[in-house]
Amino acid sequence: MAEAANELRDAEARFDQRIKRDERVEPKDWMPDGYRRTLIRQISQHAHSEVIGMQPEGSWITRAPSLKRKLILLAKVQDEGGHGLYLYSAAETLGASRDEMIDALQEGRAKYSSIFNYPALTWADIGAIGWLVDSAAIVNQIPLQRCSYGPYARAMVRICKEESFHQRQGYDIMLTLARGTAAQKAMAQDALDRWWWPTLMMFGPPDAESVHTSQSFAWKIKRHSNDELRQKFIDQAVPQAEVLGLAIPDPDLAWDEASGHYRIGPIDWDEFQRVVAGDGPCNRQRLAHHRRVREDGAWVREAVEAHAAKARARGARVGVEGAPDAAV
Amino acid sequence: MSLLEAVVGLGDDALVLGQRLSEWCGKSPWLEEDLAMANTALDFLGRARLLYGYAEALGGCDEDAYAFQRDARDFTNLLIYELPCADFASACARQFLVDAFDALHLERLSESADAELAGIAAKAHKEALYHHRRSVAWLVRLGDGTAESRCRMQKALADVWGYHAELFAPVEAEADLIAKGVLPDRAALRPQWLAAVTATLDEATLAPPGADGRIDGGRQGQHTEHLSPMLAEMQHLHRSHPGARW
Numbered sequence: 001m002a003e004a005a006n007e008l009r010d011a012e013a014r015f016d017q018r019i020k021r022d023e024r025v026e027p028k029d030w031m032p033d034g035y036r037r038t039l040i041r042q043i044s045q046h047a048h049s050e051v052i053g054m055q056p057e058g059s060w061i062t063r064a065p066s067l068k069r070k071l072i073l074l075a076k077v078q079d080e081g082g083h084g085l086y087l088y089s090a091a092e093t094l095g096a097s098r099d100e101m102i103d104a105l106q107e108g109r110a111k112y113s114s115i116f117n118y119p120a121l122t123w124a125d126i127g128a129i130g131w132l133v134d135s136a137a138i139v140n141q142i143p144l145q146r147c148s149y150g151p152y153a154r155a156m157v158r159i160c161k162e163e164s165f166h167q168r169q170g171y172d173i174m175l176t177l178a179r180g181t182a183a184q185k186a187m188a189q190d191a192l193d194r195w196w197w198p199t200l201m202m203f204g205p206p207d208a209e210s211v212h213t214s215q216s217f218a219w220k221i222k223r224h225s226n227d228e229l230r231q232k233f234i235d236q237a238v239p240q241a242e243v244l245g246l247a248i249p250d251p252d253l254a255w256d257e258a259s260g261h262y263r264i265g266p267i268d269w270d271e272f273q274r275v276v277a278g279d280g281p282c283n284r285q286r287l288a289h290h291r292r293v294r295e296d297g298a299w300v301r302e303a304v305e306a307h308a309a310k311a312r313a314r315g316a317r318v319g320v321e322g323a324p325d326a327a328v
Numbered sequence: 329m330s331l332l333e334a335v336v337g338l339g340d341d342a343l344v345l346g347q348r349l350s351e352w353c354g355k356s357p358w359l360e361e362d363l364a365m366a367n368t369a370l371d372f373l374g375r376a377r378l379l380y381g382y383a384e385a386l387g388g389c390d391e392d393a394y395a396f397q398r399d400a401r402d403f404t405n406l407l408i409y410e411l412p413c414a415d416f417a418s419a420c421a422r423q424f425l426v427d428a429f430d431a432l433h434l435e436r437l438s439e440s441a442d443a444e445l446a447g448i449a450a451k452a453h454k455e456a457l458y459h460h461r462r463s464v465a466w467l468v469r470l471g472d473g474t475a476e477s478r479c480r481m482q483k484a485l486a487d488v489w490g491y492h493a494e495l496f497a498p499v500e501a502e503a504d505l506i507a508k509g510v511l512p513d514r515a516a517l518r519p520q521w522l523a524a525v526t527a528t529l530d531e532a533t534l535a536p537p538g539a540d541g542r543i544d545g546g547r548q549g550q551h552t553e554h555l556s557p558m559l560a561e562m563q564h565l566h567r568s569h570p571g572a573r574w
Contacts, residue, residue: 051359058354062347065566065574066392067380071373074350078366081359088359123565123574173574181572289354297357299480300416303473310472 019220024150027093035219039149040094041110042221044101047087049113050080052286056120057129065123072169073126079162086158090151106291114272115202117280124177124184124191130170132192132199132237138163139233140203148220171240178244185245192241193249200264201272203230231261238262329501331442332386333404334511336394337547339379340405342452343395344555345426346372347562348413357416364462368423371455378448385444396566400556406546408491410555414484417470417477421484424463428525429495429517430456436512445510464528471532482534490541496521499547 011030018025025031058077064070088098104110115133120126141163144156177188204210204226216222224232241248252265274280349369356362380391388394408426413419434456437449470477496518505511529536545551566574 054354054362061350061353062561063565065396065569065572067343067373067377067395069574070350071370071377074353074366074370074373077353078363078370081354081362081366085359085363176574180574181569183569184572293355293357296355297361297416299474299476300357300470303470303477306477307469307473 019148019218022148022220024153025148026150034215035221036094038216038219038221039152040091040096040101042216043087043091043094043152044096044104045111045113047084047091047101048105048110049116050084050087052112052116052290053133054080054084055286055289056116056118056282057126059120060123060126063123064126069173076130076166076169079166083155083159083162086155087152090149090155093151102294106287106294108278108287111276112286113202114275114280115198116286117275117282118194118198119282121194122187122191124174124187125195127170127173127177127188128191128195130166130168131174131240132170132195133202134163134167134170135237136199136202136233138167139229139236143223143229146220146223174244174246178246188244189246192246196249197267197271198275200230200234200267201269201275203227203233205269205272234262234264329499329505331445331505331510332383332388334502334505335379335383335386335445336388337404339376339383339394340403341409342372342379343376344403344405344558345409346370346376347558348410349419351413352419365419368459368462371452371459375448375452375455378451382444382448392566396563400551400559401549403551403555403559404547404549405555406491406494407543407552408488408494410546410552410558411488411491412554412558414487415480417480417484418487420463420466420470421481422488423459424467424528425488425492425525426495427456427460427463428521428528429492431460431524432517432521433495433512433514436517440511441509467528467534468532471529471534478533481532485529485534486537489537490543493542494544494546497542497544501547 012032015025015031015035025035054077057073057080061070061074061077064073088101091101092098101110105112115136120129138160141156141160145153145160147153147156174188174191177184179185207225207227210226238248238253250265252263254263256263275283278284346369349365349372352365353362353369356365376395377391380388380394383394384390389397408422411418411422413422430452434449434453438446438453440446440449467481470481472478496515498513498515502511506513526536543552
């Protein structure tokens with residue numbers, strides 16, 4: 001027993017040294033259970049956010065107001081599904097299966113970003129989501145490109161590139177609306193009014209109350225605090241809103257010369273807690289949709305497995321010609 | 329029929345199916361399939377834009393006027409493209425029939441005497457070959473999968489089968505363009521199409537649907553009841569803000 005305990009201590013010490021030297025941890029490397037659990041929680045939550053995030057924007061694909069916008073939005077939502085796939089794969093390298101992760105989501109044991117529990121009510125929301133939500137995601141994710149876990153960091157490099165296109169298309173929608181008819185401008189302002197505060201909440205609770213922070217810093221999973229990242233986002237977004245000619249819905253918003261940052265009014269953290277706990281405007285709707293789609297597709301997945309089993313029994317090639325077999 | 333009308337009809341085929349396919353985004357049996365459905369939808373929507381762009385160059389209106397400012401009776405797509413999908417099997421059944429058609433039709437259209445149309449068709453034909461490979465794989469998998477999947481595929485095929493004849497039905501107004509080598513003679517493609525479809529049905533252990541019914545009228549603007557609600561959803565925002573830019 002003592003020998004085993006010593007071995008574990010040595011392994012932990014070697015792991016801590018690697019983290020200190022800024023070396024990447026790879027799937028087959030030894031890692032502490034807590035590190036593995038933290039990453040599975042964070043990466044799967046990130047994957048779920050991408051997939052649930054397809055819903056509010058996806059609902060506007062069939063209603064986009066021009067063919068060009070329809071194509072761009074469809075490609076964007078498709079990218080988000082792709083991000084979900086990379087991230088599920090990254091989490092799978094830690095030993096979690098996609099089915100287990102999806103079970104955890106559907107049973108409410110795993111979270112996704114609270115922002116997607118708000119409804120996309122008008123076309124301007126598609127602009128606001130791209131501009132604000134994707135900007136916030138980029139601010140959050142850029143440091144993750146240097147996360148200590150290799151597969152997550154590498155997934156982030158590709159995701160950040162695509163997110164920056166998404167952000168630009170969102171801002172472009174807002175700019176077009178803001179320079180459009182009075183009704184379009186009002187639509188853009190209304191979307192900003194509704195998405196501003198929930199976007200600020202995306203960075204998580206204030207540093208003083210963040211439960212997962214200190215260990216994640218030590219493991220170099222996290223490199224900046226929630227409040228630092230939130231501030232970075234605010235400092236970017238305020239001048240962008242000025243260019244749009246739209247008003248940020250915060251009477252306390254002010255430029256602070258001394259610190260070189262914008263200061264904002266108080267965030268309604270009670271609202272945040274309510275939405276995270278499941279009582280946001282769309283929590284039930286989002287999960288119900290996810291469950292319904294999974295149930296509706298069950299017969300297809302069973303058929304694919306049955307077909308693959310028949311093909312194997314016949315000694316035929318499986319997963320060579322048809323990509324979906326290979327993907328099962 | 330003028331070349332312009334022919335091009336708009338082909339554009340409508342692509343737009344209406346692209347819209348139907350885009351409805352699947354976020355609703356497929358797998359995340360991988362969401363991406364594949366979106367890809368296919370993007371191909372059809374992209375094709376619609378090329379065709380409407382050509383129509384505009386021929387003196388027609390712009391792509392958004394074609395897509396958003398016409399009523400159902402003005403659309404001239406073939407009916408099979410506008411059908412809604414009750415389930416994944418019906419999406420697969422329709423896609424299989426039209427991909428098999430596109431693989432043949434677009435190849436001929438890429439030899440059109442009209443160079444612009446030929447160029448658009450050549451690009452679309454490359455996509456169609458890939459779509460066809462994918463839809464054949466799905467038909468075989470679902471046909472020769474479980475008892476439930478076979479039953480659903482068989483029903484889906486029966487439901488859509490009556491609309492396939494229109495893909496090959498001669499439209500009197502097209503005769504002139506066919507004679508000039510601008511449009512292929514669709515009727516002539518049917519034997520090859522039927523042979524390919526039957527071979528895949530056989531591999532999928534599915535029976536060819538019995539009755540060779542025929543429901544048509546799309547090129548004349550006589551649609552199913554399904555097109556108008558689809559357009560209502562697609563067009564409402566655009567039409568709510570006349571003259572606005574997006």
